Amino acid sequence: MPFSIATWNINSVRLRMPLVQRLLEERAPDVLCLQETKCPDDLFPTAAFRKLGYEHIAFHGQKGYHGVATVARRPIEIVEKRRFCGIEDSRHLSVRVKAGGKALLLHNFYVPAGGDEPDPEINVKFRHKLDFVAEMNAIRADHDDVSGSILVGDLNIAPLEHDVWSHKQLLKVVSHTPVETTNFEAMRAAGGWVDLMRHGIPLDQKIYTWWSYRAQDWAASDRGRRLDHVWSSPNLTSLFLDYEILREARGWDRPSDHVPVIARFNLD
DNA sequence: ATGGTTGATTGTCAA
Numbered sequence: 252m253p254f255s256i257a258t259w260n261i262n263s264v265r266l267r268m269p270l271v272q273r274l275l276e277e278r279a280p281d282v283l284c285l286q287e288t289k290c291p292d293d294l295f296p297t298a299a300f301r302k303l304g305y306e307h308i309a310f311h312g313q314k315g316y317h318g319v320a321t322v323a324r325r326p327i328e329i330v331e332k333r334r335f336c337g338i339e340d341s342r343h344l345s346v347r348v349k350a351g352g353k354a355l356l357l358h359n360f361y362v363p364a365g366g367d368e369p370d371p372e373i374n375v376k377f378r379h380k381l382d383f384v385a386e387m388n389a390i391r392a393d394h395d396d397v398s399g400s401i402l403v404g405d406l407n408i409a410p411l412e413h414d415v416w417s418h419k420q421l422l423k424v425v426s427h428t429p430v431e432t433t434n435f436e437a438m439r440a441a442g443g444w445v446d447l448m449r450h451g452i453p454l455d456q457k458i459y460t461w462w463s464y465r466a467q468d469w470a471a472s473d474r475g476r477r478l479d480h481v482w483s484s485p486n487l488t489s490l491f492l493d494y495e496i497l498r499e500a501r502g503w504d505r506p507s508d509h510v511p512v513i514a515r516f517n518l519d
Numbered sequence: 520a521t522g523g524t525t526g527a528t529t530g531t532c533a534a
Contacts, residue, residue, distance in 0.1 A: 262534085263526060287534085289527065315527050316534095364534050376533085407534095464524040464534090508525080508534085 253492050254350040254518040255280040256357070258403035258479055260461075260509035264288040264320065268296055270503055275303050278497075280513055281324050282348060286361040286405040288318035295320065311344040319344045319359045319404070330356065336382050351490070351518025353399055358390060360404035369428045377425060380407070384434050392443035392484035402444060402482040405509060408435045411449065413457050414477035426476060444482040447491055447514060461509045462501055469501060481514045490517045 257280035261267050264285055275283065283305065288295070292312045300308055305322040311332040312318035318341045321327060327346040335342060342361045347354055363383050366376030392400045410432045412418040421427040439446060448458060459475025466472050481494060494514040501510050 266526070287526095316532090366533085465522075467523080505525095 252519060253515040255513055255515045256282045256284065256401065256403060256481070257511050257513045258284045258286070258359070258405075258481065259511040260286040260361070260405040260479060260507060262287045262289070262507040262509070264290050264318075265294070265296060267505070267507060268299055270500070270506065272299070272303060273503070274497070274500070274511055275305065278511075278513055279304075279324075281350070282327070282357065283322050284357070284359040284403050285320045285322075286318075286359070286509075288312050288320050289315060290318055290320075309344060309346050311341045313339075313341040317341045317361055319361050321346050321357065321359050323348060325349070327357075335386050336379060338379070342383075350516065353397055353518060356393060356398070356400045358400070358402040358404070360387075360402065360406060362387075362405065362407045364407050365425045365431075367425060369423060369425045369430075380425075381430065381434065384408070384431070384438055388438050388441050390442055392445075392482070394484035394486045399487045400444075400484040401487065403480065403512075403514075405478055406435070406480045407478050408432060409476040409478055410435045410439075410446075411454065411477075413455055414459075416457070416459070416474040416476070421476075426478060439482065443484060445485055445488050447481045447483055447488070448477070448494060448512070450488060450491065458496070459498075460496055460512055464508050479509055479512050481512060487516065491515075492517055 307323040310320040330345040333343040363380040365380035368374040371378040460479040462469040492515040497511040
């Protein structure tokens with residue numbers, strides 16, 4: 252059995268626990284990284300995860316906004332809950348997990364959305380997003396013979412032309428502006444990260460993980476964006492098998508606007 | 520060009 256990691260912006264883990272349960276029962280990933288849990292740590296639905304076989308739970312939450320959590324069928328060791336930009340937002344959690352004789356450092360990120368106006372001079376949320384991505388330069392894809400790094404999460408940037416439904420129409424829309432996509436790709440490369448969702452995939456193939464709530468018919472208009480990502484250190488690319496975007500989850504009852512991405516590795 | 524929806528929280532912000 253391959254080793255599998257799922258990432259999903261769940262937009263309230265308590266409200267959507269039935270959807271999480273469905274994912275875990277249908278796909279049984281070894282590890283699940285959640286973003287936008289919107290759940291203080293003392294209210295995290297630990298018992299529900301345990302009942303589903305995910306007994307190893309790490310969370311970095313806060314009241315009302317943001318929040319990330321990583322749950323697993325196997326032991327995980329909390330490494331860090333990093334604060335960015337000097338702000339006490341819960342947007343990062345890293346854990347160590349063993350797979351196939353390797354110690355994997357797994358980063359779970361929720362990057363700021365950045366507001367509506369793509370001008371850092373008048374929009375402090377956009378300024379914060381750019382600063383956050385700049386600080387992510389410190390997160391490196393460390394690896395050696397017995398270890399590797401994986402970074403997943405809602406990074407709120409669709410970096411490539413075919414990561415959005417219309418490149419031209421989104422050039423001034425936050426998530427796909429040139430300053431975001433340029434800085435984002437530079438940060439990824441500087442850290443030594445490989446974009447696994449584009450690894451061996453033609454650059455002209457559309458890939459989406461998010462569809463707005465505001466569309467009348469999200470599936471018919473299909474105006475999606477690739478905001479969720481799976482990166483790895485270069486020594487894991489030969490062990491990377493494939494990944495699946497669970498597009499159908501966007502059509503589940505009371506869905507998140509993001510769908511799960513499940514990556515599989517030839518580990519174990 | 521604009522407005523459209525959702526969640527946490529209970530008026531309004533964030534996404």
